[in-house]
Structures are given as structure tokens and as C-alpha cells.
Amino acid sequence: MGSNLIGRAFESFKRIGEGLRTVLMHSFREPITKTYPDTVSQIAPHFRGRLALSVNPDTGEHLCISCRQCERVCPDKCIEITAHKSPETNKLELIDFKIDHGLCMFCGLCTEVCPTTCIINTNDFEMADYTRESLVYDLRRLTLTQEESAFYFEAKDMPKPKPKPPKPAPGAAPAAGAAPAGAKAAPVGAKAAPAEGAKPAAAAADAAKPAESAKPAAAPAEAAKPAAAPLEATKPAEDAKPAEAAAKPQDSSTEPAKTVGDTTAKPEEKPTASPEVKEAEKEKAPEQGADADKKEG
Amino acid sequence: MIPNAPEIGKLLFIICFWICAIFLPVWLVSWAVGVLLPMLLEQGSPSMAMTATAETLRALTPIISVMVFIPINAMFMVLYERRALALFTVRLGPNRVGPDGLLQTAADAVKLLFKEDITPRGADAFMFTLAPIIFFAPSIFGALPLLAAITNNHSLYQITNLPTGIFYILAAASLPVVALVMAGWSSNNKYSLVGGLRAAAQAISYEIPLVLSLVTVCLMAGSLDVVKIAQQQDGGILNWNIAGGGALRGLDKAIQTKLGVETTPLITPQQSSDPTETPVAAPTTFEEVIHQYYPFEFLSYISAGVLIFCSFILLGLYLTGACAEINRIPFDLPEAESELVSGYNTEYSGIKFAIFFLAEFTNLFIVSSIATVMFLGGGDNPIPQWLLNKMPLEPIQKSLGAILSPFINGLHLIDPDTFWAAFWVIFKVYTFVFIAILIRGTLPRFRIDQLMDFGWKRLVPLSLIAFLVVVFARVLVVCHG
Numbered sequence: 001m002g003s004n005l006i007g008r009a010f011e012s013f014k015r016i017g018e019g020l021r022t023v024l025m026h027s028f029r030e031p032i033t034k035t036y037p038d039t040v041s042q043i044a045p046h047f048r049g050r051l052a053l054s055v056n057p058d059t060g061e062h063l064c065i066s067c068r069q070c071e072r073v074c075p076d077k078c079i080e081i082t083a084h085k086s087p088e089t090n091k092l093e094l095i096d097f098k099i100d101h102g103l104c105m106f107c108g109l110c111t112e113v114c115p116t117t118c119i120i121n122t123n124d125f126e127m128a129d130y131t132r133e134s135l136v137y138d139l140r141r142l143t144l145t146q147e148e149s150a151f152y153f154e155a156k157d158m159p160k161p162k163p164k165p166p167k168p169a170p171g172a173a174p175a176a177g178a179a180p181a182g183a184k185a186a187p188v189g190a191k192a193a194p195a196e197g198a199k200p201a202a203a204a205a206d207a208a209k210p211a212e213s214a215k216p217a218a219a220p221a222e223a224a225k226p227a228a229a230p231l232e233a234t235k236p237a238e239d240a241k242p243a244e245a246a247a248k249p250q251d252s253s254t255e256p257a258k259t260v261g262d263t264t265a266k267p268e269e270k271p272t273a274s275p276e277v278k279e280a281e282k283e284k285a286p287e288q289g290a291d292a293d294k295k296e297g
Numbered sequence: 298m299i300p301n302a303p304e305i306g307k308l309l310f311i312i313c314f315w316i317c318a319i320f321l322p323v324w325l326v327s328w329a330v331g332v333l334l335p336m337l338l339e340q341g342s343p344s345m346a347m348t349a350t351a352e353t354l355r356a357l358t359p360i361i362s363v364m365v366f367i368p369i370n371a372m373f374m375v376l377y378e379r380r381a382l383a384l385f386t387v388r389l390g391p392n393r394v395g396p397d398g399l400l401q402t403a404a405d406a407v408k409l410l411f412k413e414d415i416t417p418r419g420a421d422a423f424m425f426t427l428a429p430i431i432f433f434a435p436s437i438f439g440a441l442p443l444l445a446a447i448t449n450n451h452s453l454y455q456i457t458n459l460p461t462g463i464f465y466i467l468a469a470a471s472l473p474v475v476a477l478v479m480a481g482w483s484s485n486n487k488y489s490l491v492g493g494l495r496a497a498a499q500a501i502s503y504e505i506p507l508v509l510s511l512v513t514v515c516l517m518a519g520s521l522d523v524v525k526i527a528q529q530q531d532g533g534i535l536n537w538n539i540a541g542g543g544a545l546r547g548l549d550k551a552i553q554t555k556l557g558v559e560t561t562p563l564i565t566p567q568q569s570s571d572p573t574e575t576p577v578a579a580p581t582t583f584e585e586v587i588h589q590y591y592p593f594e595f596l597s598y599i600s601a602g603v604l605i606f607c608s609f610i611l612l613g614l615y616l617t618g619a620c621a622e623i624n625r626i627p628f629d630l631p632e633a634e635s636e637l638v639s640g641y642n643t644e645y646s647g648i649k650f651a652i653f654f655l656a657e658f659t660n661l662f663i664v665s666s667i668a669t670v671m672f673l674g675g676g677d678n679p680i681p682q683w684l685l686n687k688m689p690l691e692p693i694q695k696s697l698g699a700i701l702s703p704f705i706n707g708l709h710l711i712d713p714d715t716f717w718a719a720f721w722v723i724f725k726v727y728t729f730v731f732i733a734i735l736i737r738g739t740l741p742r743f744r745i746d747q748l749m750d751f752g753w754k755r756l757v758p759l760s761l762i763a764f765l766v767v768v769f770a771r772v773l774v775v776c777h778g
Contacts, residue, residue: 009755016740023739027384030300035389 045155048106048121051099053142056161057150062143063118063161066092070110070119078103079110097142101127102135117158122148304389307397308380314399315373316723323366331358331453332709358453359444363437371658372402377727378734385738406651414647417485424483429645429652432476436659439469443663446523446670449718462523463515466667467508470622473656474500477624477631477641480653484644492640495745496631499621502752503628507618509760510611513767514671517542517604518777523670529777530674533681536777537674539612541604542767543777547590553683555583590775600773607763607770612672614760616732619664621752623657625733627740630748665729666722673725676718 034041043049055062066083082096110119122144129135144152153160299305335351376391380398383390391398416422442465445451445458459465474497481493517538518526530537535549591597621628632640642653669675678685704710743751 019739020735023385024735026387027305027381028299028301029387031304031383031389032387033389035392 043123043125045123045152045157046121047123047125048108050101050122050124050127051104051106051110051137051142052120052122052124052144052148053097053118053139054120054144054149054152055146056163057146057153058160059163060146061163062094063116064094064097065116065118066094067115069113069115073109073113075107075109076100076103076105094139097139098136099142100136102132116161117153120152120156120158122152123155301384304384307392308377308384311376311380311397311399312727315369315376316727319366319369319373320719320723322369323362326365327358327362327453328710330354330361336709355453356456359441359457360437363440363444367437367659368406368655370662371655372406374658374661374730375405375654376402377730378737381731381734382738385735409651409654410648412647414649415644417644419485420644421483421485424479425644426649428476428480428483429649429656430476431479432473433652433656433659435469435472436656436663439466439472440659440663440666442466442523443666443670446527446675447666447718447722449676449714450524450528451712451715458522458524461521463511463521463526463667463671466523466663467511470660470663471500471504473660480645481631481641484641486644488637489641489643492631492633492637492643495637496624496641498745499624499628499630499748499752502749503618503621503756505618506614506752506756506760507622509757509764510614510618511667511671513607513611513760513764514538514542516764516767517608517771526777527670527675527677531677533677533684534674534679535681537672537677537679538777539608539672539674541601541608541774541776542771544601544604544771544774546777547587547775549681549683550590551583551586552681554586556683556686591773592775593773597773600770603766603770604774604776607767608672610759610763611767612668614756614763615668615672616729617756619668620733620736621748623660623664625661626737627742628748629742630745633742661730661733662726665726665733668729669722669725676720676722678717678721 053062053064066081068081068083071079071081078100080096080098080100081094082098083092083094085091086093106121108121111117111121114120127135152158331354334354338347338351338354341347376398379401380390391401394401394404416425441457442459442462444454446462448454450458477496477500478493481489481491481496484490515521515526518529520526520529526538529543533549534540535545536543588594591601593600620626624631630640631637632642637643642650645653680688698705698713701711701713705713
């Protein structure tokens, strides 16, 4: 018994010594702490962060077809889609898309049901805000730029979407189509007008313009991104050259390609000059963070 | 290459910065109160009142320096502990306030002082207020006798020296338990009460091995006077109590005489420190000295070995008992956060909580400095004298002396003996603190029945056995006492 006790005592001393040595050796390891605002750790591409609506990375057209699958599947009922059936094309057209991120639980069900891989989870997790209302993101804040969409399409390994087929009727269709989209489409249409010259769309834009200017509250910058959607829908239809629209803007010097280039360039330029600079930066953040991480790695 | 070198470097920088921040004010304040003001007062007309004031100031120096020392030291130790624990757990630790988190605890202290001081409903307000005071006071007046020991008996601190120093320190160190029970009882909180009762049970159990281990050291030293115990251990690591309470002093002396006899130092110190080889090299004087210190030849050598072994056990016993006494992990049952929501200080907030915190870390420092004085030779240089003589320190010492002589002789700002003693004490004490932090980072908390078992069934018998063994072994060797 006595020797057993002494043996056990030495055994326990040995164990304690081993423990102390292990702990001491840990102090020579590199700390795993990331000083968060300074260094953002690499986020997995399938991280379920803020929801966003992607556009076609090649052409910049909005991918949402207003099928409302995400709205239906959402367990929290935090998605609200406003769409209407265009009387001309007889297809659904998106008017507004609202996601309440205060309600959202980031389950990712909406991204799974989306038939066009339009709604995606971005890597952005920095959504802290001062009011609950500002957590409700509308179409403008949800829509990604072409570059961001390209980044996520690549990162998530999603198949690139095919460009939308051209609309059958070029004539009066775009003008009337732009009208319901109204307030959103108008400013960009107005800006795009000089570049387009004497295109039918110019008439449509002009027609929409008075209606827009009559509305005092709508700031020009507000409509920047969502405007791309209805416009792109109309533009290729004007010349009926879908193949070139699908190609890269820089490659082709044809008319529709140019217009596409114009409309997609504008959403980037506009926010920097507008009071919405914050959002623009916010949306760029995940990319920058990812870049920084690449450098670190 | 160490991957964590920058973090370790930051910790070392914090330690250096804070030690300067602690000891420069203490040094300057004690110099101003103890030397400068009395000097100025006595310079003019040496009237009776002036002399009396000067003497009062001198007498007040120890307590003033302690009062300056304690808050700054507690701030440093909290930061030291947090950063070191962060190293052990592969984290960064506080690194936002000030450069590299240097001022984190200073900010915390300010925050605590400005917080609301709440007395819970149904609490005994008088006792509730008294408890932190009683907890804190012994750590001040218990530390005072140590001052003389760790400053190499500096003339200003001589008044704090007591013939029964260690006895007094132990008496003071056992007082805080009363405060813990008071705090637990007066809080009107079940958790606090359980914490206070646990503290009482634990302190009673662990005080026995703690005191017995120190008594054994006193037995080896033959004195209760901490200054005497510290001075006995002068002259290098072989004389320290950790090396058998002076059991190796004969070896030290023998080597010294041998090297003194040999005019040409042909033999390197490494060879001569090996006891098996040296008798052959130096026949006469070395053996004579050895015989003088170890009169019973083989029996004496064995008992010297036993003494060394025992003194290591004693140090272990002391550190275990001290850990329990100051309620540190793995003995932090009175304030077990996961069981008792921080035990006796659950209901405390603001400045009272700050005082509890302050006293806890001051106690850690005092416990470490007792260990330093009793086991590691106080302010003694670990390098043996015969090795020190061989080192080319002479020119450095001379040039340093030339530079510092106006401060030493004119202003009496530096006392060379005290300076080096303080340096070594600081080094040793914070090493003990580091060990305490390492243990905190390693060991989990005891269960209460394990704690009692370990205390009464293991530590108490072990300390008694060690005591008995030392009593018999020290007869065979010429020890300090």
C-alpha cells in the first residue's frame, strides 16, 4: 500500500509535469486569434451570409424571373416580391424585391429553390445597422454588380446563366414595358438616351421622363441598379442581335453591345457621386476581404 | 525560429515596461520621503521639531512605499496574467487599450472605481463594507516584515524587521479567511455563503501544510527572523534553502578554499563543481573543509541528499498550500465561477470589488516573495562567489560605480546592495508568479471532497514526514542554523 501510494504520487507528479510542459509549449504557437476589423479571415464560398440578387456576369441582365419560389419556401416569410405581368410580352416583370434581414435566419432555402441561381448567399456578414427598418433591403440594395456576380458565380462554382432570348416584338413593346417599371427605369433611361442617339428606346425614355420628374422623392441614384434590368430587357430587342449581346462588351463594337456597356457602367459610377456611397462600399467589401485573405494565405 | 516570437516579445516588453512603472515610483517616493526630505529638514537649524519630523518621515517610508506599490503592482499582475494565459491558450489577450494592451488594466481600474457601489437588499451593510477592508489590510501589514528581507536590510526598512518575522507574516496571512466568511455571510446570497464557508474549510486545511513547510525551513535556518534567513543564504545558489537549507554550503566553501589555494586557476569551474572529481584534484584543504561540514562522511553525504530532496518537497508543499491559501486555480473553490457565480464576491461591485481584486493579486505577490525569501535566498545572486570572481565584472563594476557615484554618495539615491537585492527579488518573485499562472493555465479545479482528501490525507502527513526527516537529517550535516 505504501509503495503503491508513493508510486502513484510520482505518477501524478509526472502527469502534472507533462501538463505543465504541454501548456508551456503552447505559448510558442502562433495565436489563432484574428484581430477582426484589421484582418478578416477567409470565408468559405458557400458561407450563408447576406442574401443578394445576382445579375448575369457577362451581360449584366437581372436574373430574377419573379417566379416567387423563394417567397414561398421562406420559413420566416421575410421575402416580398412585387411583380406584374407585362401586358405586351405576357411575362412577369419584377418591380420590387424586399428581404427583411432582421427576420431572415440564413437557412439558404431560397437559394436552393431559385431556378435561375439569382438569389444567392453572399460572403457579407457585416450588416449591423441602427434601425430595424434599414435591415429591410430593397431591390436596389440587393442587386449585385456585374463584377460581384462574376465573383460569386466563380466562387460558388455555379453554371453561368444563358442570356435571355430576344423579345419577339421590337417596336412599341420596350416603350410600354418601361412605363410600368416607371420610376425606376426612367433616370437611367434618360442618361442612356444621348448615347443611344435616335433609337426607339430614346423615345420610350423620354416618354417616361416627365412622369419621373413629377415624382419629387425619387433620387436619381436610387434607381441606378435595378434600372439595368428592364433596360437590358429592352435593349437587345431593339436591334434583335442576341448573339452579340451575349458576347463581351469590349469585344464587339456593335450598337447593342455598346448600350449594354453603358448601362452597366453607370450603376458603378453613380453611387460614388451619390449619397449612397456607403452601400457601394459595403457591396465591394466581401471582395476586398477575400483579396486580403488571398494575400495573407 | 519560434512562430510566436512577436507575441512573446510583446509580453516581455509589457513586463519590462510595467516593472519600471511599478518600481520607479516606489523607489523615488521612498527616496523622497526617507532620504531627501529628512536631509533638507536637517540641513538648516537642527531644531528639535525638525529632527522629530525627519525621524517620523523615515519611519513612515516603508508604509508609504507599500501603499504606492500595491495598486500599481496589482494592475501589472492582472495584465501579466491575462497576457501570459493568452499565450498558453494560443490567443492574443488584451491588445487594444494603449500600445499592445499596455494600459488595459489601468483602464479597468478606472472603470471599477467609477462604478456604482451597490449594497444588496437584506445585506448586513456594516459587515458588507468591512469585509473587503479586512481582506485587504493583512496584505499590507503582513508584507511589511518582508521589506527588510528583500531590500537586504536597508536602513530605512530596518524598523519593519521583526525577530519573529515569519510567524507574524503567517499570522497576518491567515486573517483574510475571516473576511471571506464575513463577505459570504453578509451578502445575503446563498452562493456567497457557500463560497465563504468553502474558503474557511479550505484555508484551515491548507494552512497546516503551508505552516509546517515554513516551520521546517525555519528549523533548518534556526531562526524565525526573515532578514536573518535571507542573509544566511548569501553567496550563490548552493547556499539557498532550496539546496537543502545550507546542506551544500560545505561544498561551496570547499570549492572556494580550493580555488583560493590554487593561485593559477587552471581548473574550470565546471570541473571543480563536480564533487566526485574534485577530491582527486585537490587533496588537502578541500577535504578538510568537506570534513568540517560533513563530519560523518558517507552518512553526512546521504543526509545532505535527503535534505535537498526534502527542501524540494517543502517548496512544493509551500506552493500548493499557498495556492490554496490565496484561492488560486486549482484551489479556487471559494470563487468557483462555474459553480458559485464567483462565490463570496458575487454581490460586490465597484470599489469594494476592486479591493477584493487588489488584495488577491497582492496576496499572490506576497506569497511569491515569501517563497523567494524562504527558499530562493531573497535578494541573493544565484551565481556562487567563486564563479563570480572569475567573471570579468571588475571593469564594468568600476565604470558603473564612477558613473553612479554622485547618485550613491551625494544624493543617496542608489544603495548598491539594495539595488541588486531588489533586482534579484523582483526577478525571482515574478518567476513564481509566472509559475502560478502556468499552473492556472494547466490544472482544472478540484472537487470539494478531493480538495479535503488531498489536504488532510496527503499534504498534512507529507509535511509531517518531511519535518521529521529534516529534524534528524540536519543533525548529520552542518546547516545554516
